[in-house]
Amino acid sequence: MSGDKQAISLSIEGMTCTNCAQSIVNAIEKAGATEVDVNFLTAEAHITLPQGKLVEDVIKAVVNAGYKASSLKNNQADSNLNIHSHASGVEKRFYFSLIFTIPLFSHMFLPFIDILQNPILQLVLCIPVFLMGLQYFGKSAFNSIKAGIPNMDVLITMGFSAAFFYSLAGTIIFFGTPEVHNYLFYETAATIITLVMLGNVIEHRSVDQTTTAIAELSKIQPITAMRVQNIGNEEKIEQINYDQISVGDILLVNEGEKVPADGKIHWGESLIDESMVSGESVPVSKRTADFVIGGTLVIEGSIKIEATGLGDDSVLSKIIDLVKKAQQNKPDIQRLGDTISNIFVPVVIAISIGTFLVSFFVFGIDAQKAIMSSIAVLVISCPCAMGLATPTAVMAGIGRAAKNGILIKGGAALEEFAKVKTIVFDKTGTLTTGKFRVSEIQHFDEASEKEFIDVIYSLELHSTHPIAKSLVNEFRDRAETIEFENVEEQKGLSISGTDQDGNKYILGSYQAAKAHTSDDSKCLYLLKNDNLIAQFDISDEIKRNAQTLVESLLKQGIEPILLSGDTKKKSEEVGNKIGIRKIFGQQTPSNKLETIEKLNQKAVTAMVGDGINDAPALSTASVGVSLGNASQVAIESAQIILLRGNDLSSVNEALQISKHTYLTIKQNLFWALAYNVVAIPIAAMGFLNPMVGALAMAFSDIVVIGNSIRLKTKRINLS
Secondary structure (H helix, E strand, O other): OOOOEEEEEEEEEEOOOOOHHHHHHHHHHHHOOOEEEEEEOEEEEEEEEEEHHHHOOOOOHHOOOEEEEOOOOOOHHHHHHHHHEEEEEEEEHHHHHHHHHHHHOOOOOOOOOOOHHHHHHHHHHHHHHHHHHHHHHHHHHHHHHHHOOOHHHHHHHHHHHHHHHHHHHHHHHHEEEEHHHHHHHHHHHHHHHHHHHHHHHHHHHHHHHHHHHHHHOOOOOOOOOEEEEEOOOOOEEEEHHHOOOOOOOOEOOOOOOOOEEEEEEEEOOOEEEEEHHHOOOOOEOOEEEEEEEEOOOOEEOOEEEEEEEEHHHHHHHHHHHHHHOOOOOOOHHHHHHHHHHHHHHHHHHHHHHHHHHHHHHHOOOHHHHHHHHHHHHHHOOOOHHHHHHHHHHHHHHHHHHHHHOOEOHHHHHHHHHHHEEEEOOOOOHHHHHOOOEEEEEEEEEOOOOHHHHHHHHHHOOOOOOOHHHHHHHHHOOOOOOOOEEEEEOOOOOOOEEEEOOOOOOEOOOOOHOOOOOOOOOOOOOEEEOOOOEEEEEEOOOOOOHHHHHHHHHHHHOOOEEEEEOOOOHHHHHHHHHHOOOEEOOOOOHHHHHHHHHHHHHHOEEEEEEEEEEEOOHHHHOEEEEEEEOOOOOHHHOOOOOEEOOOOHHHHHHHHHHHHHHHHHHHHHHHHHHHHHHHHHHHOOOOOOOOOHHHHHHHHHHHHHHHHHHHOOOOOOOOO
């Protein structure tokens, strides 16, 4: 975030439907904030404040709009606690209204009990429910009208208020006469409130099922740790709270315990279950100097780690933060639902008024039935179903993906990936393991093998490329470090440096050496003072499931393309083995960018890379997919991060989850539109009792949310 802006998060209370979120957005924007996102499902607002704007002003604007707001600290469970608290309040209101509605409603089935037919008793039973409905739905309706975006509660409030006041007028005018019973619809008013409240209870419980990913990830973090301190010749171990851990602390983790923080193993070996973070079910073997992730479980052995990542800097926090931010990112298809929702309520009110006028004045239907028909139109309409259609599906899909080690940056990335027609793969570290061994070394007379090894080892220490790491590991035990100055790496091309004697060395691909040799068959070339002194090949193994992935993509009509900085020969060897037909070798980062841009113009294109050297290409592609790297570079450059980097099946798994989520969104929107298109005319024609309409409206949301929840357990074919 730039220095003149501030990012804040607020917890919001009082939202009853998706339109409430838009009302709050408008209020916050009027207070001077920018980039405002209010999520009804998580009850959170994420806001960017320009310089000079205060958080207090934003909170005041939310309060003035009729809602409550408080700062949301770095506690990922806050939103879920807020959801549970709101759901609990709705349940209390439902049970309160149910106590009065049951005896009020029962007079229709127990006509022989005279006291239940008494209009005064019905009024007394209805008043508490009516007042509670006004306090809950009426307040929300008033706030939405004040904000200029009338919500579903406007329709509900108009519906039960019309029934109540019509009954009250009949009671006053015809009290003591047999005709009074023709005007009593107190049970209709109370039942509408109770049934809609029941729908809200079920809705909130269902929404909880789509927002479990963050809560489950948050539970991974341990709350205590065992800190090791050396006092004199003695080793002291003390139990401390998580917030007492400091970077550099040595922590003991025994078998069966969770790793308390990100760190590097200082002592010991172990098997660690990283499934809750990476989705990888097979425990990973770890030893001294290996990196471990906070929250993962030690299955076997004991280790001491040096804490390196805490709080917001830990991998787990970054994953949770990414999942939370993903919920703010809306797919394009949501614009349809938002547009319809914004004009829905005024249109329904107009239809309701038109229903009464046409019924009463044109067709001569009595006032009682005309009013009931217009009320039925109000209470059966459901704009919330359209508002919930997309975010519930996105949240469920992203949650399922996150539990399987797939981090998707929101609905827009998910929608784009579902539409992808071309997937471009980097070779090294993506289709291959990235673990290289040197073969066929050829060094010339003026260079000894010792010099060759020392130079390569010392130069590659400055690079993060997978080849560099492999060469460093291979030569570690037999190389001496040379101090280089002015080390410069050109991504995908070469790395160069000058030793203390002024000799300049360049290690790179054929592109760096083509002026000195016509032999382009080798992988790497070493130049000293602009003279070629060595050239050699390196071998790399193809990852498991690479061929299976390519075959699956071809079956789905998706074209796989290999785009590599390696030689054309090496690229074709790998591509031909796994079935990729279109292959581009010897590609510099700029070449890759040009290729991706051309492919983007033809079709939706995804780029799968390691997240470091391919960062520019990942950013340029329609969808960037980073494999096996939870670093900040990968998170920033890619839209999808696959933590199970060694298992290429996760690429297809991410693709299938995206496709099924996008399909679910379309199903939800179809249901929401079809329901209203069919239900409103039926109610307008007088074929629907308002109480049945209220029940149908309450459960229309449940159908949408239930369809989204299916994504959590839906069987997805990966073959």
